[in-house]
Amino acid sequence: MADPLAEVEFLARSHNRIEILATLAADAYTRRELGDAVDASQPTIGRVLNDLSERGWVDYDGERYAATVTGAYVADGITALRDRLATETRLRPIVDYFPTAAVDVGLDAFADASITTPSTPRPNAPIERMTELLAATDRARLVSHAFNRDKLELLHERAGDGSVTVEGVFAREAIDAIAADDRLAALLGDLLSTPDTEIRVTDEEIPFAVELTDDRTHFLLRDEAGVVRGSLDTADQRVREWAETAFRRYWENASQVSAGDIQSSVR
Incomplete structure (x- = not known):
């Protein structure tokens, strides 16, 4: 034989x-x-x-x-x-930072994913990819354990001119970190005052940072120290369905944040 x-x-x-x-x-x-x-x-x-x-x-x-x-x-x-x-x-450079235990989708769903990692000429390449996707979408839905400055500044600009609808659920510590910085708190307060923006906060653990844009599902990947190590985005429908389900679950169990809440935190 x-x-x-x-x-x-x-x-x-x-x-x-x-x-x-x-x-x-x-x-x-x-x-x-x-x-x-x-x-x-x-x-x-x-x-x-x-x-x-x-x-x-x-x-x-x-x-x-x-x-x-x-x-x-x-x-x-x-x-x-x-x-x-x-x-x-393809996934090997970033798989150690991908929350596979929390993302209930087989790895084959990421076969055609766009993977972005930092490089010497472009150390912020993963953040740039995130902002590229958010800059092109009409609707942004976000679920994340962190809220970085680049994302906040872009959403503040786009929501301010009415070019994007924003729905986000963030871990409480992410919102608290924004509120602790006067400049970022002012940006978040302005963002929350726009008519097409709603941000909610949760005390649940959020083990990933994911954005749903018009046609892509994007993950920003960090190591245990919070350093951005890469990003991954895909148009795969299986990943999209998982992300939409995760967003709805966190959204329904989270509390809305108002501009007044941020102002109170600053004071």
Whole structure:
């Protein structure tokens, strides 16, 4: 009996083997058609077809090649593994800072996510990505354990000119930190006075910082010391549904904050 790991190694050693097997699992092809469908030379295609045929993964009816039942089964598994590893590789720089225990969505939902990390020329790149998304949206819904200055300043400007609707739920310590700074407290008070803004506060733990904009769900990622280590945003509907459910739950159990509350805190 063939060693399963040896078979995985056989496929993994050649991108062409995986591509040709997956292509034939989707449809039948002549050898010439297969050459148009995959990026490989005819001699390479011939060698791969022989290798796959020896394992019973490909059949030839005299005109076209197609994956057998077992070939299609193997193709499904190896491409799923390849895609998982591609996702893991992309997420690796930020996964330690992502609140996976609190975000009840499989990692495959983040396969196409936009990931932003600090760099030497752009140390504030994650914050810049956050403000880019908030600057382009008509409606911002936020749930967060923190309320940073950049976010507050942008929302203050946009809500002030009536270009965005703001609904936010923040941990009490986040609002208290704003209220303790005279300038930021004044900005928050102004923001709360705009007609399309409502901010609520909760004593519940919020283990993430997430913004829902028009078409993206964005996470700002911090380490245990509160230092921003990256950001992740996606248009995946599974992530969006999770975020909307999380927002509603925190929103319904939180208390509204008024401009007067902030003014009282400052005094």
